[in-house]
Amino acid sequence: MEEQGYIEIRVDNINNSLTPKDIDINEIKNVISDIETFLYPSREEKKLRPQISYDIESGSAKHKFYLPISAVILFNGLTTEINKRKSLDFLDYKRQEVIDKFQKKAIKEGYTIEFNNSLSKESSLIIDINTNYDMIVPQFYESEFYLYGEIYQEGGKSPNIHISTTKFGNLTISATKEQILDGEKKTYKPYGVKVKGKKNLADGKFNDLRLVEFINYRPIFDKTLLDKIIGRASKNLNKISNLDLWIEGLKTEGI
Template identity: 70%
Template sequence: MEEQGYIELRVNNTDNTLTPKDIDINEVKDFISDIESFLYPNRREKLNRPQISYDIEEGSAKHKFFMPITAVILFNGLTSEIKNRNNLDFLDFKRQAIIDKFQKTANKNGYTIEFNNSMAKESTLVISDSTNFEMITPVFYISEFYLYGEIYQEGGKTPNVHISTKKYGNLTISATKEQIVNGEKKTYKAYGVKVRGKKSFEDENKLTELELIEFIKYKPVFNRSLLNKVIEKASVNLSKISNVDTWIDDLKAEGI
């Protein structure tokens, strides 16, 4: 069995009167979720993470997480580096957002949050209402997306397609004349489009600078016979994939 250790978030208020009984369950839930995401930011890592157990102790309020020593080493290294650099530049967006969330919690409640672990003799990081870490990760990332809805306008002097989607509202997609004129007239018909563009890290509902890759004829009528044929055809190759969840996570395009 791998050597075990712990990480600890010691939380105190301005007059040093905080106890575990003062911590609301929603706050406990946030601490647990945020620590898990800080150590294992993406879905695949969460699925494969080791067991982590939790306890809350006296001494202000100590949120303690017990886990394999390799996870403690990761936590120790990341929090120490934040303290040494005094910035979040080197972190991925998800980890930056979590530190920012701790900072907002400290500001809102007048907390001081000390990050400790079983490897370090003193706090590797302290966040309080005077801490001022800034997130600098780019606001958008570029990817490919599938959009579905009714095309309500196409063409124009600068060729583009306007599509109305249920979740994202009306979107404008730049296109070429050839893409628009080829095939049937698409206005006021349900279509799918594969596009390339930017998606916001902060607001997953925000898409910008969309460019048309291709149209996909969208038929929202359920066809059991067709579905069975597709499943039968796909099963041959799917059976060769050892880990389907990992394979799906690695897909580049996003369905919207």
């Protein structure tokens, strides 16, 4: 078993009178969620993260998280680097957002927030009413995306298609007349589309989507092929000690 350590978020007010009893459960929930995101920003990392235990202690209000030492090293390294650079520019968007939330809370409530851990006797980072780190990651990024769903409308004066997806809801995608008229009528049929556009880094929503091409999506059930694949896989599945845990690690959100 990996060596364990802890990280600590120590919160105090201007009067140095804060105690755990003064902390609302919503604030506790937010601290827990923010620390999890700071350590494991992506959905995949959250699904595979190790166990984290939590406690709140007196001496102001100390939010303590007990977890593997590798996570403590990561936390110590990132917070030390923030303190050294006096900048968030090297962090990904979600980690920048977590630090920004802490500094907004410090300014609003008059808090001093110390980031401590079991590797060092000194605080690796302190945020208070004078802290002013700017978030500099762009709000959007441009790329190509593949989306799947049912096309429920196409055409219009300004040509576009409307597609209903499981993950992102209903989306509007601009297209040309030639793209829409090419081939069979696609309304009320399942299709994939390759698009160009912008995706919001904060909430994952799309903007300015433009159609590149249609991808005909017609899944065909082949029981014979499925039985063969199951037969081949069963030999290796029997070697996995905890099958439920292994399958859980493979799960992803559908589009």
